[in-house]
Amino acid sequence: MKLLPEIAKRKSPRAFHSRPVEEEKIRLLLEAMRWAPSSYNRQPWRIVLVTDPAVRAQLHAGLMAGNRRWAVKAPLLAVVVSRPEADDVRHDNGIPYYLYDCGQAVMSLVLQAEHLGLRCHQMAGWEQGPVRAALHLPEEEQPxxxxxxxYEGDIADLDERSREKEMVPRTRKEIREFAFRDRWGTPIC
Ligand SMILES: Cc1cc2nc3c(=O)[nH]c(=O)nc-3n(C[C@H](O)[C@H](O)[C@H](O)COP(=O)(O)O)c2cc1C
Structure with a gap:
């Protein structure tokens, strides 16, 4: 038995090729999001896809410098948006599932992207003001x-700092560090 290839080979690269993403593939990415599960099937995710050069430039300006260095090459930027006032409908357990649901929808998109030969690199390193302004987001919407x-590009085309980061080996916790059997803290293996 093996991992799904899309899970096994997925990674968040910094080197992107400038080749545009085909509209048909973009459509499939959105379809993958669309069919993600969500609490009470509320589907709280929204997404703005940015390809227009002027809007892209505004969005780039909102990224942290460390992200901007490599992300400017990516042909497509997407911003996932929720609306806390409408989407944060808590159940009896008090958990804000809309954030969980948005994350699941993004993972669905990411795995579909891998299946189509594309790569995704998610970023939390950006400023609210410029991102909101670039997209003309209404106040109640939360990026x-x-x-x-x-498409993944050539690491040789990266600036030196991004290339250094890209060369750091990808690591993970061991399964026994996050999965337990029967009682909290009892190692699964
Ligand atoms: C919500 C979220 C925010 C992230 N923010 C950034 C970021 O601002 N800059 C960056 O270079 N990587 C960012 N990443 C990528 C993670 O660093 C990356 O997923 C992690 O190091 C594991 O590497 P992998 O995706 O290649 O397996 C983010 C990932 C997620 C899911």
């Missing part, structure tokens, strides 16, 4: 994450 989407 959650910016995603660079495109």
């Amino acid at each position: 959650l994450v910016v995603i660079a989407i495109g």
Whole structure:
């Protein structure tokens, strides 16, 4: 038995090719989001896809410098948006599932992107003001994450700092560090 190839090979690269993402593929990414599960099927996610050069430039200005360095090359930027006032409908357990749901929808998009030969790099490193202004977001809408989407490029084309970060080996916790059997803290294996 093996991991799904899309899970096994997925990564968040910094090197993007400038080749545009085909409209048909964009459509499939959105379809993948569309069919994500959500609490009470509320589907709280919204997404703004940015390809227009002027809007892209405004969005780039809102990214933290460390992200801007590499993200400017990505042909497609997406901003996932929720509306806390409408979407934060808590159940009896008090958990704000709309954020959980938006995350699931993004993962659905990310895995579909991998399936289509695309890569995604999610970012929390951006400023609210410029991102809101770039998209003309109404006050009640809350941007959650910016995603660079495109075909993976050549690491040699990255600036030095981004290239150094890109070379750091990807690591993960061991399963026994996050999964327990029967009682909290009892290692699963
Ligand atoms: C919500 C979220 C925010 C992130 N923000 C940033 C970011 O601002 N800049 C960045 O370079 N990577 C960012 N990442 C990417 C993570 O650093 C990356 O997923 C993690 O290091 C694991 O690497 P991998 O995705 O290649 O497996 C973010 C990822 C997520 C899910």
